[in-house]
Amino acid sequence: MNTSTDTQSLQIMWTKKKAIHAPFGLISENFRNRELIFRLIRRDLDSRFRGPLLGYSWAIIEPLLLALVYSFVFGIIVGRSDPLYPAIVMIGVIGWSLFARCLTGTTKTLVSNASLFQFTKIPKSVFAISNMLTNYFLSCVSLLALIPFIYLNDISIQPTYILVPILLFLLSLCGTSLGLIIAPTAVRIPDLVNIVQFLARVGFFLSPVMWTYSMLSGKFGTGNFLILAHLNPVIVPITDMRDIILGQESNIPLYGYSMFVGITLIFYLVGSINFYMRAHKMVVGL
Amino acid sequence: MKVLTLENIELTYPQSRFEKKKGLEPSSIGPINLEFEDSEVVGIIGRNGSGKSTLLRIMGGVFPPDEGKVKIAGTISLLAGVGVGFNKNLTGLENTYLYASLMGWKKVEIEREVDDIIKFSELSHHFSRPIRTYSSGMKARLGISVATAFRPNILLIDEVLGVGDASFRKKSERRVREMIDGSGTVIIVSHSQGFMMEICDRIILMDQGKIVDVGEPKDIYNTYSKLLKNTSLD
Numbered sequence: 417m418n419t420s421t422d423t424q425s426l427q428i429m430w431t432k433k434k435a436i437h438a439p440f441g442l443i444s445e446n447f448r449n450r451e452l453i454f455r456l457i458r459r460d461l462d463s464r465f466r467g468p469l470l471g472y473s474w475a476i477i478e479p480l481l482l483a484l485v486y487s488f489v490f491g492i493i494v495g496r497s498d499p500l501y502p503a504i505v506m507i508g509v510i511g512w513s514l515f516a517r518c519l520t521g522t523t524k525t526l527v528s529n530a531s532l533f534q535f536t537k538i539p540k541s542v543f544a545i546s547n548m549l550t551n552y553f554l555s556c557v558s559l560l561a562l563i564p565f566i567y568l569n570d571i572s573i574q575p576t577y578i579l580v581p582i583l584l585f586l587l588s589l590c591g592t593s594l595g596l597i598i599a600p601t602a603v604r605i606p607d608l609v610n611i612v613q614f615l616a617r618v619g620f621f622l623s624p625v626m627w628t629y630s631m632l633s634g635k636f637g638t639g640n641f642l643i644l645a646h647l648n649p650v651i652v653p654i655t656d657m658r659d660i661i662l663g664q665e666s667n668i669p670l671y672g673y674s675m676f677v678g679i680t681l682i683f684y685l686v687g688s689i690n691f692y693m694r695a696h697k698m699v700v701g702l
Numbered sequence: 703m704k705v706l707t708l709e710n711i712e713l714t715y716p717q718s719r720f721e722k723k724k725g726l727e728p729s730s731i732g733p734i735n736l737e738f739e740d741s742e743v744v745g746i747i748g749r750n751g752s753g754k755s756t757l758l759r760i761m762g763g764v765f766p767p768d769e770g771k772v773k774i775a776g777t778i779s780l781l782a783g784v785g786v787g788f789n790k791n792l793t794g795l796e797n798t799y800l801y802a803s804l805m806g807w808k809k810v811e812i813e814r815e816v817d818d819i820i821k822f823s824e825l826s827h828h829f830s831r832p833i834r835t836y837s838s839g840m841k842a843r844l845g846i847s848v849a850t851a852f853r854p855n856i857l858l859i860d861e862v863l864g865v866g867d868a869s870f871r872k873k874s875e876r877r878v879r880e881m882i883d884g885s886g887t888v889i890i891v892s893h894s895q896g897f898m899m900e901i902c903d904r905i906i907l908m909d910q911g912k913i914v915d916v917g918e919p920k921d922i923y924n925t926y927s928k929l930l931k932n933t934s935l936d
Contacts, residue, residue: 426707426773430766452803460802463791535783536804537763593780604718700715 418486435458438692439685445539452538456546459474475554479509480561486626500662502564507661508625510653514555514584515591515623516616521547522595526603526695530702539547540695544599548592557656562661569662583653583660590649592682596687603702623648629655629668643671649683653678704775706738706856711760711770721772726916728909731756731911733770738856743888745898747926749933754891755860757908758782761889762858776855776886781929785845785859790834793830797833801848809840815851822845822877843870857881859890884900895923 432442446453465472483506498504521543527535529543558582566573595612602608624632629651636642645651654671659666703860705834712732721728731753738744746754761825762774762780788797791828798819802812820826823843825836833841839871843879859878875897882888898905898919905922913923 425775426704427775429763429772429774451809455803457793458788458796462796463789531783532787532804533764534759535764535780535786537716537780538804539808603717616872637764698716700713 433693434523435689435693438689441692442467442541442688446542446545449538449542453546453549454541455663456543457550460546460550461553470555472573476561479506479513479558482509483561484507486640500565500569501663503562503569504628505626506562506565506657507658508635508654510555510558510651511584511587512618512620512623512625514551515587516619517551518548518588518591519595520609520613520616521678522552522592523598523602524609525595526599527606527609527702530603531700532698540699541596543627543693544592544691548588552585552588555588558692559584566661571661571663574635574660579660580657582655586676586680587653590676591685593680593683593687596691597683600690600698616666619648619650620652624654628658633667637667646675647674647679649676703740704737705740706736706761706775706778706889707771707773708734708736709771709773711757711767711772712733713756713760713765713767729753729911731760732767734913736913736916738887738889738907740886742903743882743890743901745902745905746889746891746908747893747898747905747922749915750929752908753911754908755782756911757860758858758860758889758891761856774856777824778856778858779852779854780858781849781860782858784849786844788833788841792827792834794823794836795820797844798829798848801845805849805852807852807871811852819847819851820935822873829919836871846874846877850881852872853881855886857888859888859892861891861893897928899923 439674461472465474471479483502486505487502504702525544525547526540529540533540548615565571598608598612602612632645633642652668653676655667655668658664659668710732711734712730714728717726727750734757746757748754749920756765758780759782760767762770764771764776764780766825774798777792782871785801787801788801792800795816798816799809799812803809820829824843828840833844836844843871879901888901890898890902902919903920904917906916907922907926909929914929
């Protein structure tokens with residue numbers, strides 16, 4: 417029975433992965449598994465919002481309450497009387513939370529799904545991307561909390577509002593890509609997960625959540641420090657979202673945008689190659 | 703006709719820094735060369751930690767080998783870790799879809815089998831309830847019902863028949879026998895000698911990540927007994 421023609425229908429199951437294929441390979445393997453990604457997003461959303469009485473409203477209530485608390489602390493106690501300050505803080509909270517959740521979620525994606533990876537051949541990146549899209553969706557919903565501020569402050573809605581979801585998407589991609597760089601190593605060095613979680617807390621204060629870009633440039637002018645500050649990839653998108661939503665003139669220099677796009681692209685290239693080449697091996701026997 | 707071949711397969715488990723520091727030898731399997739024919743039932747036996755489950759995972763495409771090639775004709779599915787991936791807040795039906803998707807099945811394939819899954823699990827009244835309300839036995843029933851609902855060309859089974867109560871275990875065993883009759887090729891890891899002797903055409907004996915012997919079930923179990931005796935004498 418074992419003739420050479422019999423074996424012709426056999427296909428090789430694993431072929432060596434090439435780094436050059438990683439950036440597109442990651443996209444294509446996730447596109448092929450879009451049905452599962454949709455289910456994982458539903459699972460994550462349902463686990464978070466199905467139990468509570470207010471359900472999905474929590475996606476709006478949470479940033480709204482946070483913004484009110486921060487505004488109270490910094491507006492009344494510190495003495496900022498800008499009526500737009502709660503909206504400024506809320507946009508900062510939404511942007512920063514998205515970046516931080518994508519970063520921390522992706523960093524621990526291999527560890528938290530370890531038992532599943534012993535039984536399924538589903539690409540590991542599917543879980544990172546579903547985490548990214550879940551948080552992206554929640555952030556988009558959270559933006560609805562800004563409607564009362566827009567209405568109360570007579571801000572006219574502009575066509576440029578369409579750029580806000582795009583900026584949020586880039587933010588989520590940036591956080592996820594950075595997580596993809598760290599995730600395979602975090603499997604063998606679990607301290608990395610704790611370090612990233614700590615940095616995410618510190619990053620809250622180093623990012624324009626409670627302060628603004630104009631405060632930064634006002635304090636440090638246009639010198640080297642400001643250029644250096646743009647290495648924080650959340651500064652440009654959060655500031656730009658504020659400018660768009662609140663109808664203000666953008667004073668971010670062109671190099672700021674270039675640095676944000678460049679950093680995101682570098683993170684994606686390095687992250688996709690690192691994850692694509694190493695993730696499947698790191699989860700063996702976890 | 704050959705449906706699955708393994709050529710010079712080798713895999714070494716990654717080590718933690720702690721294991722490296724202690725100078726511990728990494729666990730590994732291989733080199734392994736095997737061929738499986740269409741419609742045969744093959745058992746894999748060996749002591750705990752001999753590499754049976756790892757070998758099954760390499761065949762199933764779950765673990766990539768460091769060296770060698772796995773060649774396959776048709777679809778392959780690994781039946782292991784029943785119920786891993788369930789979410790306690792989702793209903794039985796939602797978990798059915800989620801779990802089957804994680805096993806790699808498409809929505810249209812799941813929809814075709816969902817009625818059979820509900821019927822086989824005998825949980826029809828509970829399917830719309832979150833599985834946090836299920837007992838562990840009910841979760842096991844749901845898991846095995848989903849896992850055994852699909853018919854790949856090559857079925858890999860890793861010790862999943864011990865779940866649920868006695869009557870459900872018998873039912874599961876019957877189901878696996880049906881799958882064996884309906885599937886092309888079955889490769890099974892089990893510690894149940896009676897079951898393996900009854901269903902397997904041949905058996906592979908593994909020890910310390912290597913294949914010790916392959917042959918008729920009776921002969922291989924004799925070799926296995928000797929291996930166990932020698933090991934206990936050591």
